[in-house]
Amino acid sequence: MQANHTLYVRNLNERVALKTLKTALEAIFSGFGEILQIRAKSNIKLRGQAFITFKEVESATKALNEVQGFPLFSLPLDIQYARDRNFIFSIEDGTLEEHKKRRAVEQAERASLPKKARSDVPTLGASGWFPGGAPMPAEFLPPNSILFIENLPTETTDEKLADLFQQIPGFKEVRLVPGKSDIAFVEYETEAQATIAKQQLNMFQILPGREMRVSYARK
Template sequence: MEEISPKPTLYINGLNGKIKKNEMTHQLYGIFHEYGKIVNISIKRTKQMREQAFISFSDTNSAATAMKKLQNTIFNQNPLKISFAKTPSYEIMRRNGSGFQFKRTRRKINQERNKRRKQLEKEENEKSSQKSVERETPTSILFLENLPEDANIEFINILFEK
């Protein structure tokens, strides 16, 4: 498993998904606030993010201490699984003055993605137009239609001798 460097934001999973978001926020604050100043608690209730939360402390030492002391603590009948978040929370980045840069970077990533998508569409259109040109390329096969019923091979040879 990839080693994640210490950050002031903790990732917590294994929460009880049946508890309401506001109540969970208050409970998490209640057990984590004694380890340092909490800047933000983020809980999302989407399918992918249920039973998970992010707690942002004002400093990395507070987060590290909370993680060490509360790891596997039984909380609402479930053991807490705590690790450092992969990226700092937006709130921490905003406080450090790098939030705007983060947003600009995200915007730039989306622009590059859209540019690449348009390039792929253009290439796909070029390929399809090349295929239609290939279909129109002359061959040695000639298709004849509307010939008289009594036409035979000799009749056709006479037509195309010249």
């Protein structure tokens, strides 16, 4: 398939909240170049997949090659170039009218779905986002069984981080983010277990003077 700005990502874990998936995808793919858009939906037809549009084709190509098969929330990512051009570039190359026609067909199909299935995930404070879509500060995020780890030393490995977090009962897995050596996600079996880990390990110094920040991942 011809290289283009947009990647089609499949095999996303459907049990993970949509906003958590988007946050994870942004963290993973932003290390390869400027991202213009991440599209992922919660309805039945589109669950488990996403479209990620980069400003540069080269960034998309590098991300496809390096992130292919990366296990996100226990499932390996299946990445291809998208078949369809993104709306952003349709405007630039003069194919906007054709794009609008396709969108009209998609919207008609979407309108035939039950209201709950076709609606986007609301951006409410309780879900980790303020009204209007503005991200809620990390300290106010609601509990989540998945933790977001920041400010890690560059030389941190999966094994080193796992040794630290598996001291808390319920530990499931840790995933460093390709292209972003200072962040990771850690998952526990329950929100309560993740909360204990957050309380005990937030601001822990893996190296002297380097305090690790631990917060709930956005839902």
